[in-house]
Amino acid sequence: MKYSTRDKILDAVYKLVYINGYNGTSIDMILKECAIPKGSLYHYFKSKKEMVLAVVKERIAPKMYEFYDLKKVKEENSIDTMIRAILKVSKKEELVKFGCPLNRLNQEMSPVDDDFDKAINLIYERMKSDILSVLKDSSIKPDVDMDSLAEFIIATVWGSLSLSPKHSSKKRYLNTINHLIDYLKSLKN
Amino acid sequence: MKYSTRDKILDAVYKLVYINGYNGTSIDMILKECAIPKGSLYHYFKSKKEMVLAVVKERIAPKMYEFYDLKKVKEENSIDTMIRAILKVSKKEELVKFGCPLNRLNQEMSPVDDDFDKAINLIYERMKSDILSVLKDSSIKPDVDMDSLAEFIIATVWGSLSLSPKHSSKKRYLNTINHLIDYLKSLKN
């Protein structure tokens, strides 16, 4: 099980684009980061854009889905499963430090590039439906609109993570997100 | 009262950087947008960075403060003033379409540039204290932590606005933000 050149590239691009953004990351930075020659890079990917789109699908997407595949603890109300997922976010240091990688790329690329917009939206919709499937078998007051609640959860988590990355800390995230948790608890039937 | 070259530049840069980001906006794009020669540009600003920092201070900042200087309606609980401010955001088409300009720039520049980080943080802190001063004379349940509540409000609004700019609409914002409003109402004493 060796560390393939392609994987090396995707890891480097993920890391660099996460922090510097798409336009802030040059091919040369990538080559330096993974110490490979240009020929190899363009052997695996036909352009920078295709490369970063591969990162979206193969690196960012799995990281996003990861947060909502919590196994339900027996007898637990599903809303508590949701709360556990939200709290678990604080354990991922890079998220608390640099914000959500999907959200970052979304803000930079969605308004100016259709392919990025589509790729990112696909992941967003899947996240949303994952959340919905957790919420739907929880006992929530009947008058609550589930769809907008799922969006509210994502928006709040993303927003909390995006508050001034350099200064945000685990504690700050938890303080902010605590209000979301209180709200979710208040929706229990 | 003429439209000065400097203002013309700041307006163009605001618009271009808002949509394309800092690294996605070139000097040539700016020159084309405001139809001035390079000499003029570099007469008013010594570098691209200084130019965009001026946009942050002179264009973005006022737009941000604008949303929290609502006059309190007589007899109104201040929390309702807050809610009115949050709802008013939906009336600004560009916000709903492209997200919060401060948040966008923050995500792109704060992790990689100290000067941007500082300038943006200053605005953020002022917004937060504006919100706090509205909240502090409202009748909110005593056990609520005001500071994190102010951050929660900003995070949620920013997050709601950042959900997939291309597809977000006024209605989507309002649906999402409605949960925040319900939560705020529940905090009334």
Next chain:
DNA sequence: TTGATTTTAGACTATTTAGTCTAGTTAAAG
């Protein structure tokens, strides 16, 4: 009007950018 200052004009430069191309090397398959 004159003289000083501010603003405009855009050609020019050095660097960086994404991407190409061809030759060489390594690995896989028979």
Next chain:
DNA sequence: CTTTAACTAGACTAAATAGTCTAAAATCAA
């Protein structure tokens, strides 16, 4: 072992990049 395919290597290109420079024009103050 030999042949074919996958991969590496990096020099090279054309375009775009931020920023400089000098001279001309417009504006302002006396």
